[in-house]
Amino acid sequence: MQKFNNYDEFIEITKLAQQNQQKNINCYLMPNEINELIIKEKLYYLQNNTTLQIIRKHDRFYNVSFYATEKFNFTLFDSNLPIITDIPYSIKICDKIKLFVLSLQKQGFKLNCESSRMRKKNTNIDTNKINNNFKIDNITEQEIDKVYEIWESNFNYLTDLLYSKNEIQEHKNDIYVCKDDNGNILGAMEILLKGNNAWIQKIAIKNELKGKGIGTIMENFYINKCKTLGINSLLLYTINDNMSAQNFHKKFGFNFDGKHNCQYLYLGEKNGQINGNLN
Amino acid sequence: MDKLMAILTDARPDLDFKKEDKLIDDEVLDSFDIITIVGEINSVFDININVGDLLPENFNSAEAIWQIVQKYLQEQ
Numbered sequence: 251m252q253k254f255n256n257y258d259e260f261i262e263i264t265k266l267a268q269q270n271q272q273k274n275i276n277c278y279l280m281p282n283e284i285n286e287l288i289i290k291e292k293l294y295y296l297q298n299n300t301t302l303q304i305i306r307k308h309d310r311f312y313n314v315s316f317y318a319t320e321k322f323n324f325t326l327f328d329s330n331l332p333i334i335t336d337i338p339y340s341i342k343i344c345d346k347i348k349l350f351v352l353s354l355q356k357q358g359f360k361l362n363c364e365s366s367r368m369r370k371k372n373t374n375i376d377t378n379k380i381n382n383n384f385k386i387d388n389i390t391e392q393e394i395d396k397v398y399e400i401w402e403s404n405f406n407y408l409t410d411l412l413y414s415k416n417e418i419q420e421h422k423n424d425i426y427v428c429k430d431d432n433g434n435i436l437g438a439m440e441i442l443l444k445g446n447n448a449w450i451q452k453i454a455i456k457n458e459l460k461g462k463g464i465g466t467i468m469e470n471f472y473i474n475k476c477k478t479l480g481i482n483s484l485l486l487y488t489i490n491d492n493m494s495a496q497n498f499h500k501k502f503g504f505n506f507d508g509k510h511n512c513q514y515l516y517l518g519e520k521n522g523q524i525n526g527n528l529n
Numbered sequence: 530m531d532k533l534m535a536i537l538t539d540a541r542p543d544l545d546f547k548k549e550d551k552l553i554d555d556e557v558l559d560s561f562d563i564i565t566i567v568g569e570i571n572s573v574f575d576i577n578i579n580v581g582d583l584l585p586e587n588f589n590s591a592e593a594i595w596q597i598v599q600k601y602l603q604e605q
Binding site for chain 1: 539540542543553554555556557559560561562563564565567568571572577579580581583584585
């Protein structure tokens, strides 16, 4: 596995892959994303004759994208961590993508979860639901362990792409906690503000406090924050079979927007290289 | 251009692509939108947009995207 050292190197290697007819692609990163990953030393690659693997390293798993010919040939590079890859489906599912998915499955990837994107355009908020007895603020260093516990007890670390404690520290500017008057943490969420888009992720309440309206307070905080910032496109992903999450967000005006994402998972075989192709 | 507009509108029915001119700069499109749109363009126009052309200035507006598509069509 080799590390990308700069943006030009990324362009050169991926361009070469495309010239070599490696046209099954599930990776289109923009320059700012590439540069950010390279600076953080989280972007790697591995290639053979038919497949270029673009590897984004997380603490608990790898996220891999591919440039591949029809003779897709996945090279296993670390048997210690799971490997996930995303296939974002649009309204049409072209044959090329179907073949690519088939080749992923033939090489040991299994469908791990399907998720749907929900979107809300209207940022009107019912301010009556804001409760001043609770405080929502950015996470502090001392609260990392508590947030980690809440997320671990609410989510699957792979399907929900959960952070390690180090990664929570790294993303602390985007993570918010809901506290009571005594400073006890009741819930946590991640809010990503990206230009005109805002994302809410990993919204979770302590198990024993569910059903008491804390989630509503947190979601209202998010919507209100976006409204204050003039952001009018609010988005989130929910796992398809998580009806309670979907119903929760629908109450705030979120609806499925036609975008669908499939996460494929490879749990690994011990060492070695796996070969195979569509033919 | 009609085919391109259909792809864009399919991907993001909430946007008016005739008016938007900072699709990338303002992060109106997210990374999954970009994957979907580029994948659809490659498939519908039978071209293969190079990673080196995935620059904000080429994807900030429908017109800019159309220029890129035309560049590839002319090279064929």
